[in-house]
Amino acid sequence: MAEQENIMVGLDIGTTKICAIVASIDEQERIHILGVGKSPSDGLNRGVVVNIDKTVNAIKDAIAQAELASGIQVNSVNVGIAGDHIRSMRSKGVITINNRDNEITAKDVERLLEDCQRIMLPTDQQILHVIPQEFVVDGQDGISDPVGMSGMRMEAEVHIITGLVSAAKNIYRCVERAGYQVADIILEPLASSYSVLDEEEKEAGVVLVDIGGGTTDVAIFQDNTIRHTAVIAIAGQKVTDDIRLGLSVLDDQAETLKRKHGESYVDMIEEDEVITVPGIAGRPPKEITKSILAKIVQARMEEVLEIVGIEIKRSSYGDSLSAGVVITGGGSLIKNVCPLANEILGLDAKIGIPLGITGGLKEEVNSPIYATGVGLVMHALRTGTTNTQTMLPASSKGTNVEQVMQKITERMKSWFKEL
Structure with a gap:
């Protein structure tokens, strides 16, 4: 079993799911995934805690699963923060x-x-x-x-x-009530960038788009450092809501339709098959064509990507993005999102999955839905499990500047604890 001091834990507190990842680092700084836990989340709205008890219970459940899989007792976690208050x-x-x-x-x-x-x-x-x-x-x-x-x-x-003081404080409160300590609190698009972007992309210029359940997170890199960040309050849950309202189906049916049959680009549908949806309370089943479903999905995905385009223009780095756009998060699993992004943003797009995992449950986290959770673990690798630290350009890793930033960020963390 790995030594406790070599254990890192990432806790992705999302609008639709809470994910806990326990990982270890060996002497060669290789990351091994030891345990993964995932629990449905309904205590948040657009990335912000709105129900403490529900969030606490989901945190407990996710971490308990990860502890069981890893055989490790979790004490502290590196947790992500998002929301349109950022x-x-x-x-x-x-x-x-x-x-x-x-x-x-x-x-x-x-x-x-x-x-x-x-x-x-x-x-x-x-x-x-x-x-x-x-x-x-x-x-x-x-x-x-x-x-x-x-x-x-x-x-x-x-x-x-x-970010909002209350939003950050509520995250601390939920984690502590669940029985754990907060080792660090990190903006989610920064965390995701650790796991899905490589150094060449960051140097050349790249847009990271993390489409989650409640928010879409944007981070723009150029010359190996972050240049612009934004959090958009439209994401995968809005797509589900549109399907539910547009097709008059139940919420879980809408989510299933999105995941199994959803398409982001109507023009790329190869065969317009008919999808049968069970009727509600004994009523006759519904028959829905794939193209009708795709029109609903595409409208919302277009809106998300158009807002991403606005953020790119706002950053003033639109002409310096040689590596294009990397799309990750659960929303990236909707079929043909990359061709749609190519058309709307005018940039080459690809799906981002966690990189740099050497062993353990590597295949289990080989999905965009784990980008933030794995990124939180990688952030912990860079800064130390129990130490908070500000993200720095790759060129300044391990320098005097990094040590100074650690002191400054420790004071920020202390400020939250005193509230």
Whole structure:
């Protein structure tokens, strides 16, 4: 059995499902999936907790399944956060170096990054992540780790992600009431990016689109760092609702129709077969053509992708996305979503599944629905199971900057605990 200090746990608290993944890391930093648990979730709405008790029970169930499969007792988890309350912005800061020899120290970097956080926020919002884009020393840009360099003036540009205080606090409360500690809280599209994007894609420029049950998460990468994030309050559950209302069927029937027969692109249907749906309470069965179902699905998927397109334009990186778009999450399993994305976004699209898993229950998580859960585990690998840390560009991994960011993020976590 793996040593407890080498165990990482990801907890994906979604609108339609809660997923727990227990993994270990060996001496070569290879990840092995030890246990997976999944429980239906109906205590959230669009990524935000609306029923504490239902969410707590689903968390307990998912983690219990993962514990049983892995033989590991879970103590703390790395948990994701999403919801349309998430906001992102760019910020800049500048300081002068006052050391006698003008050598930049880790304390100078910490002072600069704290200066970047001096922004006006509504009282109900709090910073979740501070992601350095680059440092500039005496006009020299493109610096990932300025510690040890000489200079008189240092600047930084960062990507700041904020969220509702109450939303983050309720996630903490649910996990703690379930009997576990929160090791870290991570924005879900950032977590998913760890598992489905490789370094070449992040360098070339790529859009990650994670279509979940309650929200669609967007993250844009370029030059190995995050450039733009957004959370859209339209996702797979809306597709199910449209099918239920449009075809006058039960909710579970609508979900089954979406999963088994749903198509995102009417023009690509090869055979317009007839689908029989059992009648309600003894009534005659319904007969629905695949093309009618596809028209309902396509309308909503088009809306999602059109909003993604708006976010791409808003980011100003639309012309720098050589790696196209990677679509993941449960919504990516709806057939022909990639051709639809190609047409609407004008970018090459592919489905993203978790990468970099070496052993254990590798095949069990080989699906887009586990992108966030596996990504949370990979985030824990980078930062340590019991330590919170802000995501950094790949080029600054293990640097003095990363250590400074850990201190800053620990203070953020302490702030939530004090509420």
